[in-house]
Amino acid sequence: MVERVTATNEALHLIETLKEMHGDLMFHQSGGCCDGSSPMCYPRGEFRTGESDVLLGEIGETPFYMAKDQYEYWKHTQIIVDAIDGRGGMFSLEGPEGKRFLTRSRVFTEEERAELAK
Numbered sequence: 001m002v003e004r005v006t007a008t009n010e011a012l013h014l015i016e017t018l019k020e021m022h023g024d025l026m027f028h029q030s031g032g033c034c035d036g037s038s039p040m041c042y043p044r045g046e047f048r049t050g051e052s053d054v055l056l057g058e059i060g061e062t063p064f065y066m067a068k069d070q071y072e073y074w075k076h077t078q079i080i081v082d083a084i085d086g087r088g089g090m091f092s093l094e095g096p097e098g099k100r101f102l103t104r105s106r107v108f109t110e111e112e113r114a115e116l117a118k
Contacts (some may be wrong), residue, residue: 001115006059007059011083025041026041027081028040028047064081076113080105085099086100
């Protein structure tokens, strides 16, 4: 099964750390500039999603949403969430931990695109 969103071991470790501190989590990536271009991590349910958001899947048992208009730019790629040293988004939970989530991507192969189209 092809996943639209995955995470590195570093990101999964940070997710587990944040879950211990804050409980269940969720991610949302909008578009735009600044904090909106990074995946933002919130306590689950704190950020309201709706018809303008797409659920790409889960990483570390944590749902990952993307704004529908942003998804149109990324739909041909697999989103790979990583965690690196640095300052996270202003409202994202990882900020005080000296870490930040980062979106990486790779283009789906023809075979993966065919599977996703089913």
